[in-house]
Amino acid sequence: MKYDKLEKTIQKMVESHFKDIELPKNFHGIKVDVYPSKYGNVAHITLMMKDVFSMKDSDFLHTISREAKKFVSNLFGEHLRGGVSTSNTTIDSYENHKWWYDKQKLGESRNKLNFVITEEQYKKFMKSSPVLQSGIEKYLNQYISKGKRTITQKSRNYGNLREDWCVDGTETITSIYYFDDGNFQEGHLIISENLVKTIQSIFSVKESFVIHVFEEWYEDTMLPKFERIVGETGLSIEEIDTTSGDHECVHEQVKPEGITDNEMIDFINQNTLYTRQEIIDKIKSGERDLEDYYLDIADIVKRKEIMGF
Numbered sequence: 001m002k003y004d005k006l007e008k009t010i011q012k013m014v015e016s017h018f019k020d021i022e023l024p025k026n027f028h029g030i031k032v033d034v035y036p037s038k039y040g041n042v043a044h045i046t047l048m049m050k051d052v053f054s055m056k057d058s059d060f061l062h063t064i065s066r067e068a069k070k071f072v073s074n075l076f077g078e079h080l081r082g083g084v085s086t087s088n089t090t091i092d093s094y095e096n097h098k099w100w101y102d103k104q105k106l107g108e109s110r111n112k113l114n115f116v117i118t119e120e121q122y123k124k125f126m127k128s129s130p131v132l133q134s135g136i137e138k139y140l141n142q143y144i145s146k147g148k149r150t151i152t153q154k155s156r157n158y159g160n161l162r163e164d165w166c167v168d169g170t171e172t173i174t175s176i177y178y179f180d181d182g183n184f185q186e187g188h189l190i191i192s193e194n195l196v197k198t199i200q201s202i203f204s205v206k207e208s209f210v211i212h213v214f215e216e217w218y219e220d221t222m223l224p225k226f227e228r229i230v231g232e233t234g235l236s237i238e239e240i241d242t243t244s245g246d247h248e249c250v251h252e253q254v255k256p257e258g259i260t261d262n263e264m265i266d267f268i269n270q271n272t273l274y275t276r277q278e279i280i281d282k283i284k285s286g287e288r289d290l291e292d293y294y295l296d297i298a299d300i301v302k303r304k305e306i307m308g309f
Contacts, residue, residue, distance in 0.1 A: 003034040003041075003105055005204075009135060010034070010043055010076060012202040014068050021064070024057045026050050028091050030068075035104035040081025043072060044101065047088045061088040075138045079131060132203055136213045139199065141221070143167060150252045151229065154179065155289060156296040161235075163226055166249035175218070175226070177235050186238040189218060193242040207242075215240050253298040255291055264294040271297050 011032040028048040034041055045068050047061050065086035073084050089097075144165065152162035159182070165173035172192035178185045191214060199210045219237050227235055255264075265283075269276045282288045 006041075006043075006076075006079065006131075007032045007034050009132075009203055010045075010072055012204075013075060013135075013139065014045065014072065016198070016202055017071055018064065018068070023064075024049070024053065024060065026053050026057065031094060033098075033101040033105075034080075035101055037082040039083070041079060042082035043076065043080050043084045045069065045072065045084065045086045046094055047086070048091050048094050049088070051090055051092075053088075053090070058088060071142075075135060075142070078134070132205060132209075133213050133216075136199055136203055136205075136210065137217045137221075139202065140214070140217050143195075144173075144222070147172075148249075150250070151226075152299070153230070153292075155292045156299070161230055161232070164250070166251075169249060170246050171249050172246070173218075175222075175237070177232075184232070184234055187223075187236050189215065189237045189240040191240070191242050192246050193244045194246055196242055211240055211242070250299065250303050253295045253302065255295065261290060264290055268293055268297050271301050 011030055014030055014032070026049045028050045031046045031048060033044045033046070035044075036042070045065070047065055047068075049057065049061075053061075065088060069084045069086050073080070076084075144167070147165045147167035150164045150166065152164075154161055159179050161177040161179070163175045164171055167173075170192070172195050174190040176188045176190075178188070191211070196207055196210050196214070199205075199214075200207060203210075215237055223235055223237070227233055265276060265279055268274070268279050272279075274282075279293070283290050283293065
């Protein structure tokens, strides 16, 4: 049917959005119905319970319903001009009233669908549609809003810039910008394979499509913000990869209070192949700033502890 794809996409988005919420034991699931109105498409979200539920559960579901309505409106508002509505009910009650939604959808198909396309044509159309790209971009905006950015400056990364994004305790996005004698050469974006698979599952699209949208979104949305923070222009992404090696976030290293210069030099000496004198010479010549050098090595040590290499 005409609305199946949009209904399934919205349903997956809502289920994913609330996956970490502890729901009542009596909770059955979510059902989304999209149908036409004179103002545009309407999405109705039904939160279903297995049988009769308490007032406490009703109040909880009401709160969740409002959040679901706001979430779907933000992501799909341009495709749901008729609005978003919600209700809480039992499975039996929903099944008894489902005919009404079916009637609305059938009425629209009789009036406006005057052509037939194959399933394969429909899939190709949907996967190239701006609707899906817009939905994925909005999902990524919501996703990144929960994250924390860590930036590694050139002085601590061999003249290169690095940006890591930590979301829900896991480092999922990394971008590295390589320079040669101060001149930008290329950008490399690395994305968590699990994040890509999550988006694939929600939107029912291929990995290549997700990566294409991700790269465009990152360059258009995230890169300009990064350039403003680090004071650079002309950065770009030339290469994009996925990684299956998800790991806990490596938080920005800070200089311990009270640590002496000699203690920092000793730490660098213990965790690199440089002799103590070579380290001192690098600092005296201005090749390395002692604090930056110390924090650089501290970050490498921490990453080895977490990642195992």
